[in-house]
Amino acid sequence: MDSLSTTLAALADPTRRAILARLALGESTVTELAEPFRMSLPAVSKHLKVLERAGLIIRGREAQWRPCKLEAAPLRDVAAWLEGYRAFWEASLDRLEAYLTELQTKGDTK
Amino acid sequence: MTGTATANFPEIFSTRVLSAPLALVWQAWTEPEKIVQWWGPDGFTTTIDKMDFREGGEWIFTMHGPDGTDYPNHKIFTEILHLQRIVLLHDGPPRHSMTITFEPHGTGTKITMLHFFDSRGDYDLAVIGHGAVEGALQHLARLDAFLESTG
Numbered sequence: 716m717d718s719l720s721t722t723l724a725a726l727a728d729p730t731r732r733a734i735l736a737r738l739a740l741g742e743s744t745v746t747e748l749a750e751p752f753r754m755s756l757p758a759v760s761k762h763l764k765v766l767e768r769a770g771l772i773i774r775g776r777e778a779q780w781r782p783c784k785l786e787a788a789p790l791r792d793v794a795a796w797l798e799g800y801r802a803f804w805e806a807s808l809d810r811l812e813a814y815l816t817e818l819q820t821k822g823d824t825k
Numbered sequence: 826m827t828g829t830a831t832a833n834f835p836e837i838f839s840t841r842v843l844s845a846p847l848a849l850v851w852q853a854w855t856e857p858e859k860i861v862q863w864w865g866p867d868g869f870t871t872t873i874d875k876m877d878f879r880e881g882g883e884w885i886f887t888m889h890g891p892d893g894t895d896y897p898n899h900k901i902f903t904e905i906l907h908l909q910r911i912v913l914l915h916d917g918p919p920r921h922s923m924t925i926t927f928e929p930h931g932t933g934t935k936i937t938m939l940h941f942f943d944s945r946g947d948y949d950l951a952v953i954g955h956g957a958v959e960g961a962l963q964h965l966a967r968l969d970a971f972l973e974s975t976g
Contacts (some may be wrong), residue, residue, distance in 0.1 A: 732947040811850075
């Protein structure tokens with residue numbers, strides 16, 4: 716998978732998005748992250764591994780705490796790509812609307 | 826024109842109300858000679874190599890940008906429900922699915938488009954996707970604030 720697809724797949728899960736939103740407020744330990752989700756530590760760790768592989772978070776080295784930190788670069792890439800994609804569709808749908816008006820004016824509804 | 830667009834990770838959800846009747850909107854989406862008339866932003870043209878409009882059929886085309894750049898595309902029609910719904914798989918990168926829903930809206934037509942960016946992306950995810958997008962909104966707001974603060 717290309718890196719954009721990897722990032723998007725990691726972001727496909729609402730729990731992982733919520734974890735990132737939490738990390739946007741600052742570094743957290745796994746225990747802190749698990750609290751609001753009422754999830755087991757292993758379940759949270761699993762999500763963190765996916766996020767780490769996608770380069771969306773960085774984990775500290777200390778074995779005991781391993782605080783998690785948000786890594787913004789891949790998110791910027793996704794945001795930029797999504798904005799381009801959204802603009803593509805906005806522009807296409809504008810053209811569709813104009814084209815449909817043209818078809819209706821011509822009465823070409825065959 | 827009435828339209829909304831919401832970009833969130835990893836979905837883009839958009840709706841557009843068109844004044845044309847549903848049958849005409851459907852033709853504009855499904856007939857090769859009509860779809861090339863509007864596909865892509867201003868200044869783009871599209872050449873279709875193959876448009877096999879049936880479930881499992883391929884759609885191969887090239888978009889030509891105003892600066893001469895060619896953008897080859899390969900999509901597959903994974904679901905077609907006549908006059909109601911089309912699901913397309915875009916074979917990456919990035920791989921994603923696109924569900925276009927057509928509904929009558931007064932004398933016009935409402936189209937809803939959901940883009941789902943995940944290899945598991947399919948119709949089931951598309952129908953629950955709207956709620957997920959709404960739920961992700963506040964997360965995105967925080968994320969935006971974070972990106973700006975680190976910008």
